[in-house]
Amino acid sequence: QVQLQESGPGLVKPSETLSLTCSVSGGSITYYYWSWIRQSPGKGLEYIGYIYYNGSTNYNPSLKSRVTISMDTSKTHFSLRLTSVTAADTAVYYCARTSVGYTFSYWGQGARVTVSS
Amino acid sequence: DIQLTQSPSFVSASVGDRVTITCRASQDISKWLAWYQQKPGRAPDLLIYAASYLQSGVPSRFSGTGSGTDFTLTISSLQPEDFATYFCQQANTLPLTFGGGTKVE
Numbered sequence: 001q002v003q004l005q006e007s008g009p010g011l012v013k014p015s016e017t018l019s020l021t022c023s024v025s026g027g028s029i030t031y032y033y034w035s036w037i038r039q040s041p042g043k044g045l046e047y048i049g050y051i052y053y054n055g056s057t058n059y060n061p062s063l064k065s066r067v068t069i070s071m072d073t074s075k076t077h078f079s080l081r082l083t084s085v086t087a088a089d090t091a092v093y094y095c096a097r098t099s100v101g102y103t104f105s106y107w108g109q110g111a112r113v114t115v116s117s
Numbered sequence: 118d119i120q121l122t123q124s125p126s127f128v129s130a131s132v133g134d135r136v137t138i139t140c141r142a143s144q145d146i147s148k149w150l151a152w153y154q155q156k157p158g159r160a161p162d163l164l165i166y167a168a169s170y171l172q173s174g175v176p177s178r179f180s181g182t183g184s185g186t187d188f189t190l191t192i193s194s195l196q197p198e199d200f201a202t203y204f205c206q207q208a209n210t211l212p213l214t215f216g217g218g219t220k221v222e
Contacts, residue, residue, distance in 0.1 A: 045161070045204060045215035060212040061118075100166050102208035103151040107160035 002027040004095050006111035012089075013117050018082040020111055022095030029053055029075040033098040036069060036080045039110075040091035050098075051078055085115045119143050119207050123216035130221055136192040138219045140205035145185050149209035152181055152190045155218075156201045165190065166208075195221070 008020035022034070036048040049059035051069045059067045063082070071078040082089060092110040099105035120143040130136050140150065148168040153161035163172045165181035168188055178193045192199055205216040 044217050045206075047213040047215070058211055062212075094160055096160075099163075100170075100208075101149060102211075102213055103163065103166040103206070104153075104161070105163045105166075105172065107162075110160050 004108035006108045020080045023077045038091040121216035138190045140188045142186045146207045146209035151206045153204045
């Protein structure tokens with residue numbers, strides 16, 4: 001059974017960089033789209049982007065200038081970097097894996113990140 | 118971006134009721150719509166993919182229909198564990214987008 005687990009700081013200061021890691025266990029990281037999605041009361045669920053197992057990426061245009069998603073060479077985890085954060089980036093951040101096409105069948109439990117000084 | 122409009126935003130229902138939630142896309146997404154259930158403090162769980170295919174392990178009281186721009190999620194007989202928020206997601210066009218949610222209470 002595939003399991004995903006987010007980790008990273010729960011508090012980030014404005015203008016700094018948010019960094020989260022998603023650890024993958026119970027399955028190969030080969031194939032599928034490995035994604036980040038966030039959820040806030042104001043904006044609901046928002047797709048941030050994905051990294052494919054071959055390293056190709058796609059980012060939401062609304063965040064593209066600030067987002068980087070990468071995968072480690074051992075392919076056991078992938079990461080999210082979001083630069084120049086503001087209070088609007090306060091959210092629960094989920095990592096997720098697709099199954100059929102761009103449908104998300106596996107999710108992490110979520111990491112709550114607050115942007116505040 | 119493709120906008121997804123869910124209705125209603127809230128449903129007041131009782132155990133045993135038939136519940137129907139709709140999701141309308143701002144443009145044709147063929148069959149590429151998914152439905153998720155989310156309970157407080159938890160990640161969404163996939164219920165339906167490709168508009169009408171039941172995810173493994175999901176009870177058969179859940180069903181999905183539709184294509185193009187109009188989609189429906191139906192719970193045939195609401196159970197106590199079904200009180201939750203439901204989201205649709207279009208899986209046809211990047212960036213992927215989600216509906217605003219329907220809370221069943």
